[in-house]
Amino acid sequence: MSVEQPWTTVTGPGTIDDLIADALAAGYEIKPRTVHAWVAEGLLDNPARRGKGRGSHIGLYAVNQRKLFLLLLQKREEMPRLPSLALVPLSIWLGWGEEYVPTRQVRKALGTWLRDGRRNLEVARIGAEQMVAQMEHPCASETARARLVRLLAGISHSGRCNEADLAELEDAARAVFEPPSVFGASGLFRAEGHPEAAVTVDGLVEYTRSMCTAMEAVRGNRVDLELLDWARQEYRDSKEYYFRRRPALAAQVSGALAAAFAERSVDEEINSCGRDLLSLIGIALRRSEARRPS
Incomplete structure (x- = not known):
């Protein structure tokens, strides 16, 4: 009943x-x-x-x-x-x-x-560890992994980053995702996962940059209603597309990457919606900055 x-x-x-x-x-x-x-x-x-x-x-x-x-x-x-x-x-x-x-x-x-x-630094640290687990190479050292977790958690916790922070983050991410003992001076880049949602160092850095841009804009009260309405429609469209494609995406990856495509519970969807929305806001603001005359 x-x-x-x-x-x-x-x-x-x-x-x-x-x-x-x-x-x-x-x-x-x-x-x-x-x-x-x-x-x-x-x-x-x-x-x-x-x-x-x-x-x-x-x-x-x-x-x-x-x-x-x-x-x-x-x-x-x-x-x-x-x-x-x-x-x-x-x-x-x-x-x-x-x-x-x-x-x-x-x-x-x-x-x-x-x-x-x-x-809440603990939440930021857990999120950083989950992200690193999805991208780390088996040959990455524990020292490199710990450094990347620390940098990711620190930026996520503060919501602020400058170009020097992002350069350090890229260096740390490459040490974990493309360890020099394997990739050395080959000039090769690694991409893991399905081509539609591949994990790369460049993608991680750009995602971090977008999130910081969005958080600064929210704190500065620079996010207008039009941008929010756009972000909401993008969220709905991307979710609809993702739900259709999720089984195929999940079937083509394994290990830690498979967790990224696991079906979410209602509570997990609620808990993730804030970061999903911020990511879209950041993407829109970054695009606007790129179109602005220098």
Whole structure:
């Protein structure tokens, strides 16, 4: 027998008092300041004002925002940190669109989520180790591997890199992906995986550059609504294409690379949507920079 989720009983817009009552009916005791804080952080959208004049009517939260509020309360038990919780509206917007989470809300939610990556070095280190595992050559030394993990984790944690950082990253990546004991002065380059999604040193460096560009833009409030809407459509199109091609891609790789094409759970999709969105934003900004007259 299925258990009815609390948001299924919500049928219309409501005031902040209605949100508090919704929460109480679902078993959560919430203060108004929590609602206001979540609006400020982009977890919820601003309520729509009614009437003219300051304070003439209490604002109304859209019906889907009332439902989102109850979902956030439920998810907070799994992911209590506010930045992580911001992935919930991000994933809903990417999957279902403006009707459920407006793009203006996503601008704030993206900045809120990004704070988590800045202070959680352990998450950055684990991500770096996973990336290195997908590209390391069997003959790469443990020292070279440790250096690459350290550099990747440091850049991911800070979200900042300059040309010197990227040059050092490329040198470290080549020592792991194309160890000199094997490749030496041959001038050959290594590419692993399916040709449609091959792993290369150049690809890693460009991905890192794009991510840093995107993070700097988000922190500087330089990501406009038009860019976000473009990124969302690109995300949906690329996901649709990838889901069709994933079985074929997975069948043609093995070892650590196979993990990159493993089927994701719903939670894994939610946890990865922030980085996927940042990557697309970075790609668009890098293209814009390349077209700019020097």
